[in-house]
Structure formats: structure tokens, C-alpha cells
Amino acid sequence: MKRGARFVRIAAACLACASLATRAATPVINDVSDLWFNPDESGWGLNLIQQGNIAFATLFVYDQNGRAHWFVASELDGAPGARQAVFTGKLFETTGPVFSGPFNPANVTVREAGRMTFQLTPPDTGRLTYVVDGVTVDKQVQRQTWASNDLSGQYYGVRVTQLAASSPACGARIGTQVFDTMDVSNLGGSFAMTATHGSPPDELCRYSGSYSQAGHMGTVDGNYSCNSGASGTFTLTDVEGGRNGFFAGYVATDRTCRLVGNFSAVRRN
Numbered sequence: 557m558k559r560g561a562r563f564v565r566i567a568a569a570c571l572a573c574a575s576l577a578t579r580a581a582t583p584v585i586n587d588v589s590d591l592w593f594n595p596d597e598s599g600w601g602l603n604l605i606q607q608g609n610i611a612f613a614t615l616f617v618y619d620q621n622g623r624a625h626w627f628v629a630s631e632l633d634g635a636p637g638a639r640q641a642v643f644t645g646k647l648f649e650t651t652g653p654v655f656s657g658p659f660n661p662a663n664v665t666v667r668e669a670g671r672m673t674f675q676l677t678p679p680d681t682g683r684l685t686y687v688v689d690g691v692t693v694d695k696q697v698q699r700q701t702w703a704s705n706d707l708s709g710q711y712y713g714v715r716v717t718q719l720a721a722s723s724p725a726c727g728a729r730i731g732t733q734v735f736d737t738m739d740v741s742n743l744g745g746s747f748a749m750t751a752t753h754g755s756p757p758d759e760l761c762r763y764s765g766s767y768s769q770a771g772h773m774g775t776v777d778g779n780y781s782c783n784s785g786a787s788g789t790f791t792l793t794d795v796e797g798g799r800n801g802f803f804a805g806y807v808a809t810d811r812t813c814r815l816v817g818n819f820s821a822v823r824r825n
Contacts, residue, residue, distance in 0.1 A: 586641045586678050587794070588634075590771035592697040602684060602697060604643075604674065609634045611643045613672060615686065626650060627688065629672045644673040647686055679794055680770030699771025704744070705797045707767075707774075710824040711738040713751065715806060717817030730815060738821055742767055747776045759784045772796065776804075786810055792819060799823070 588611055592602040603614045613629040628650055632643035652664040670687035677683070680699045685692070713735035735751040742748075747767040753759040765778015774795035781787040793805035806819040 586676055587773075587796075588641065588643065588674065588676050588682070590699045590773075592682060592684070592771075593700045594695055594697050597695075601700070602674075604632075606634075611674070613643075613674070615647075615672070627669060627672075627686070632672065632674065641676045642673065643675075644671065646670075647672040647688065649688075679773060679775065699773070701769055701771055704767075704769045705742075705772070705774055705795075707740050707742040707747075707795070707797045707802055709740055711740065711801060711821035712736070712824060713738045713819070713821040715817065715819050717806060717808070717815040720814040720816050730813075735821075737824075740821075747778065761786070763790060765790070774804075780808070 587606055588604045589606045590604060592604060593600070600617045601615075603616075605612045611629075611632040611634060613632055615627040615629075617625055617627070619625055626649070627647050629645050629647045632645040634641045634643040646668055647670045648666050649669045650664060650666050653660050669689060672684070672686040675683045675685075682697050684695045684697050687693075715733045715735070717730050717733075719730055733753060735753055738749060738751045740747075740749045745766055745768065747763070747765050749763040751761050751763070753761070759782055761780055761782035763778060763780040765776050768775050774792075774797070776790075776792040776795060778790060779788070780790050788809040788811065790806070790808040793807065795802060795804040801820070801822045803818065803820040806815070806817045808815045
């Protein structure tokens with residue numbers, strides 16, 4: 557491999573490692589950012605945007621006369637370290653100047669109307685409970701999907717894994733693995749990836765499976781096999797993609813081992 561190309565590969569791998577390290581340094585809590593709804597009750601909904609352990613919620617519903625109302629919870633606090641995250645905080649109702657005229661922030665009013673709690677059942681359903689002026693509402697909701705991400709492209713990648721607590725100590729294929737090349741095809745509900753490891757490549761692995769999406773997060777379930785003889789099943793969870801790459805949780809069975817960890821990929825093109 558040419559020196560310049562090797563430098564690019566190592567630099568990209570370092571960036572991917574940094575992505576994983578940053579993800580690990582952030583307090584561990586599932587991302588609830590999405591538009592949430594009840595498919596049996598189309599017409600109202602909940603927007604959640606999460607930064608750190610705080611979620612900002614806007615709830616659009618109707619009063620007894622059918623008029624639209626907005627409620628806001630600007631500081632829903634989530635406890636770090638809990639996979640089944642619970643966010644809770646005060647709920648406010650706002651009013652303001654008419655949308656068709658000049659907007660004067662001084663005319664905005666905010667009143668405390670009650671409280672809101674959102675409990676996530678990973679990865680894509682949740683329970684919404686809120687109280688407005690003494691009236692309690694309890695709803696089951698799910699992430700709303702209207703378009704799928706396309707992860708197709710060429711990448712450099714890093715996978716960091718360890719043995720699951722329930723696995724026997726087989727000692728194989730754990731730790732950090734850098735992929736020199738990763739070619740991904742993600743068309744509709746299918747996912748295929750060819751990855752090489754080593755220089756020159758001493759291992760080539762092929763991954764294939766089904767891709768599904770809930771809200772902005774994807775899931776891949778499938779099988780893999782490598783020219784080294786390794787093979788098994790794998791799952792990518794909470795897949796989040798963007799212009800620079802994607803990252804995901806990783807679970808795989810490799811012969812007698814069950815591996816868990818993280819997967820990160822940086823685009824080459």
C-alpha cells in the first residue's frame with residue numbers, strides 16, 4: 557500500500573475511534589429525538605429533541621372545542637445509565653402574537669400547566685404521561701417514519717467489541733478491529749457490506765441482511781462470513797447515519813461467542 561493511502565486509512569480509523577470514544581464519554585442514555593405518534597390516533601403528536609440528558613418536548617393536541625393547543629416541556633431530565641430511559645419535567649402552555657403580523661417576544665405568555673413524563677422502551681416505542689390542569693393523559697407512542705436513510709457508500713471503519721457477560725471465555729475476535737475498506741449497499745429493506753482487514757488484506761468478510769427503520773434510527777439483522785472461517789449472525793442497533801458516516805451498536809454471535817460493542821464508519825467519498 558502506498559504511504560499516502562496508508563496515512564489516509566490510519567487517519568480515518570483514528571477519527572472513527574474518536575467517534576466511538578466520544579460516544580462512550582457521553583453519559584449513556586438512549587436518544588429519544590424524533591417525532592412520536594400513536595398510529596391509531598393520527599392527528600396529534602409529540603416532538604422530542606435530546607441534547608445530553610435533557611429533552612425538549614413540544615406536544616400538539618386539541619382542547620374540548622377542537623382548537624389546537626401547544627404545550628412545551630423545555631427541560632425534561634433523563635437519568636444517565638438507564639437503557640429504559642425516563643425523562644420528566646414541568647409542562648408549560650404558551651400563547652403569543654398572531655403569526656401573520658410582526659412578532660413581538662414581549663407578547664409571549666408562558667404558564668405552568670402541569671408535568672410530563674416520557675418513558676422509552678428501546679428502541680422505538682414509549683409511554684407518554686402528562687398532566688394538564690389536573691387532567692392526566694396516558695398514551696403509548698412510537699417513532700414516526702416517513703423516509704429511510706441510505707447508508708450506501710465506501711467507508712473506513714472501526715469495530716470495538718467484548719464478550720457478553722453470559723458468553724464463555726472463548727477469547728476470539730474481541731477488542732478493536734480496523735476495517736481498511738468497507739463497501740456498503742443499502743437499498744430499501746436490504747443491507748450488504750464487504751469489509752477488509754489488514755494490509756495487505758488478510759481477512760475479507762461479507763455481511764448481508766435486512767434493514768428496517770423507526771424514526772431516524774435503523775436496525776440491521778443478518779448473517780456474515782469471512783475467508784478466515786469466522787461466521788455467524790449480527791445485528792446493528794440504533795443505526796444513525798449522516799453525510800460523514802454512520803455509527804451503531806453491534807451484537808454478533810461468532811461460533812460459541814456472543815459479542816457486544818460499537819461500530820463506527822467514516823466515509824471515504
